[in-house]
Amino acid sequence: MENNNLEKIYAERNKLRLGGVGGYEMERGVMFANWIGTGKKILEIGCRDGMLTKHFAEGNELTGVDIDSQALRLFEKNLNAKTYQIDLNNEWPFQKEEFDAVVASEILEHLYKPEAVIKNICNSLKSGGIFVGTIPNAFSLANRFRLFLARPQETTLSDHTHVYHFSYEVLKKMLEKYFSSVELVPLTRYKSLSKVSPALFSFLIAFRCKK
Numbered sequence: 001m002e003n004n005n006l007e008k009i010y011a012e013r014n015k016l017r018l019g020g021v022g023g024y025e026m027e028r029g030v031m032f033a034n035w036i037g038t039g040k041k042i043l044e045i046g047c048r049d050g051m052l053t054k055h056f057a058e059g060n061e062l063t064g065v066d067i068d069s070q071a072l073r074l075f076e077k078n079l080n081a082k083t084y085q086i087d088l089n090n091e092w093p094f095q096k097e098e099f100d101a102v103v104a105s106e107i108l109e110h111l112y113k114p115e116a117v118i119k120n121i122c123n124s125l126k127s128g129g130i131f132v133g134t135i136p137n138a139f140s141l142a143n144r145f146r147l148f149l150a151r152p153q154e155t156t157l158s159d160h161t162h163v164y165h166f167s168y169e170v171l172k173k174m175l176e177k178y179f180s181s182v183e184l185v186p187l188t189r190y191k192s193l194s195k196v197s198p199a200l201f202s203f204l205i206a207f208r209c210k211k
Helices: 003-014 025-036 069-079 114-124 141-148 168-176 191-196
Strands: 041-045 061-066 082-085 099-105 125-136 181-187 204-210
Touching: 003 069, 025 099, 025 125, 025 181, 025 204, 041 114, 061 069, 069 082, 099 114, 114 125, 114 168, 168 181, 168 204
Parallel strands: 041 061, 041 099, 061 082, 099 125
Antiparallel strands: 125 204, 181 204
């Protein structure tokens, strides 16, 4: 698929989302801000208009990446930061050990080869740098039950831009191939149950990886 066609798909999708982040915005924003800190050079892939970025922007140098040029213009305006319009499936213009932190919140599931992008991210992080983000838990107990009832429209399968469907275990194994330390944190309304089984009771899975 050519870039202009892919951009059109995401521009249409983002029309419904610009000016908002979706579920667990505050939890994600505060978590990322605490994990990243300040004085860092940050790359955010899939940054859209920067509504999540604002939570960890202060005191840091930002670079945003997205396929949607309209979203990138808003990112530049909102955060006075540089941007790159690229298709992550085919492009990676960044140098080795260029960034202190990389953020990818609900992005990996949109990629045809997420592991290749994770490898690129690791290469572009400085020693001791961190990779943080979230993915939807496609195989939560709720999603499994809905699929059993033939109701895929109520699961992550309903988003046609999701091309890779992560479980807790698959995400952990993929990240551990490239990072020395991997921490997964469930985001869910069922906090007590998620302590028993984050793989089954998390809606989103947040991750923090250290190179």
